[in-house]
Amino acid sequence: MNATHNENGLTASAFLATSVDGFIARDDGGLDWLVGRGETLGDTGYDDFFASVGALVMGRGTHDVVKEFEEYPYAGKRLLILSTSLESTEWPDATVHRSLDDVLETLAREGITKVYVDGGKTVSTFLRAGLLDEITISVAPVLIGSGIPLFGPLEGDVALELTATRELGAGFTQATYRVVRAAS
Amino acid sequence: MNATHNENGLTASAFLATSVDGFIARDDGGLDWLVGRGETLGDTGYDDFFASVGALVMGRGTHDVVKEFEEYPYAGKRLLILSTSLESTEWPDATVHRSLDDVLETLAREGITKVYVDGGKTVSTFLRAGLLDEITISVAPVLIGSGIPLFGPLEGDVALELTATRELGAGFTQATYRVVRAAS
Numbered sequence: 001m002n003a004t005h006n007e008n009g010l011t012a013s014a015f016l017a018t019s020v021d022g023f024i025a026r027d028d029g030g031l032d033w034l035v036g037r038g039e040t041l042g043d044t045g046y047d048d049f050f051a052s053v054g055a056l057v058m059g060r061g062t063h064d065v066v067k068e069f070e071e072y073p074y075a076g077k078r079l080l081i082l083s084t085s086l087e088s089t090e091w092p093d094a095t096v097h098r099s100l101d102d103v104l105e106t107l108a109r110e111g112i113t114k115v116y117v118d119g120g121k122t123v124s125t126f127l128r129a130g131l132l133d134e135i136t137i138s139v140a141p142v143l144i145g146s147g148i149p150l151f152g153p154l155e156g157d158v159a160l161e162l163t164a165t166r167e168l169g170a171g172f173t174q175a176t177y178r179v180v181r182a183a184s
Numbered sequence: 185m186n187a188t189h190n191e192n193g194l195t196a197s198a199f200l201a202t203s204v205d206g207f208i209a210r211d212d213g214g215l216d217w218l219v220g221r222g223e224t225l226g227d228t229g230y231d232d233f234f235a236s237v238g239a240l241v242m243g244r245g246t247h248d249v250v251k252e253f254e255e256y257p258y259a260g261k262r263l264l265i266l267s268t269s270l271e272s273t274e275w276p277d278a279t280v281h282r283s284l285d286d287v288l289e290t291l292a293r294e295g296i297t298k299v300y301v302d303g304g305k306t307v308s309t310f311l312r313a314g315l316l317d318e319i320t321i322s323v324a325p326v327l328i329g330s331g332i333p334l335f336g337p338l339e340g341d342v343a344l345e346l347t348a349t350r351e352l353g354a355g356f357t358q359a360t361y362r363v364v365r366a367a368s
Contacts, residue, residue: 023206141361143335143341145342146333151329154328154329157327158329160326160355171344173346173357
């Protein structure tokens with residue numbers, strides 16, 4: 001059907017960075033190749049993107065990384081954590097959900113129609129469930145040789161449609177793709 | 185020294201295509217995700233690039249793939265095959281070389297200053313030897329999940345400098361990077 005949003009009216013978007021060789025992190029999760037390059041990056045569009053979503057959905061991996069930050073970066077944003085292991089969260093406006101169905105039901109009940117899906121595993125979960133609509137990828141000008149691939153193994157190819165491309169600062173490029181869904 | 189060419193005056197360039205998740209081929213070498221997308225690709229710059237090089241350097245893997253083509257695609261171009269196993273070649277203007285040193289000596293002797301390095305393994309050999317100067321990567325709008333990564337494991341990060349970027353047809357993007365060499 002080549003839908004621009006899911007059947008339930010939800011639009012789910014990812015906003016990621018990779019190396020030129022397609023890794024989102026080193027094998028141990030390290031992001032040193034990415035951070036520290038941002039000084040002259042300019043406007044990546046992230047702030048506008050973040051402001052446009054009604055909620056953020058992430059997994060425990062991202063939760064545990066963000067938990068260590070000195071400052072909570074998602075103030076004022078509704079946040080859903082998809083995790084079978086996290087007991088609870090003390091973050092404001094945040095809830096823990098044991099299943100993707102529960103996440104979707106909660107979003108529908110709250111009338112949230114646009115979500116930012118973050119974290120490699122959660123993005124993959126949405127992608128494999130046919131629920132990811134849009135991917136913005138910023139490519140850092142570096143080869144790191146090995147690491148965690150963008151989405152990991154897929155059941156089949158996922159066709160994308162390029163909707164925007166631009167050059168950021170510091171040698172970064174950015175492309176936005178719409179995920180093309182097969183007829184269902 | 186951030187050289188724009190190798191110490192010996194040679195400029196070595198790669199011209200490759202990857203999926204959005206950074207693979208140059210499927211695990212079995214398959215390129216079905218890439219070919220067949222080219223009808224509306226437009227001018228990729230390949231012809232100009234190919235015309236600009238004095239020779240092509242490839243490994244046995246690429247040789248064996250090209251050998252099956254109905255038409256020889258490198259007519260009129262000097263070609264060096266870097267292989268420890270290939271006995272000989274019947275291709276015109278082509279020679280087999282057992283070592284990278286032999287390739288470099290031959291190029292120097294023949295006064296060839298710009299080469300097109302092709303094939304994942306040979307490109308990696310040049311890159312690891314600090315001999316790759318420039319990489320042009322065309323990104324196909326598809327995720328394939330797994331496959332042969334762009335360069336494979338590296339001894340360390342390789343910093344790149346973005347020198348050009350453009351949008352091709354059919355949802356492809358293309359970026360050209362200069363390989364930044366550490367001070368030596």
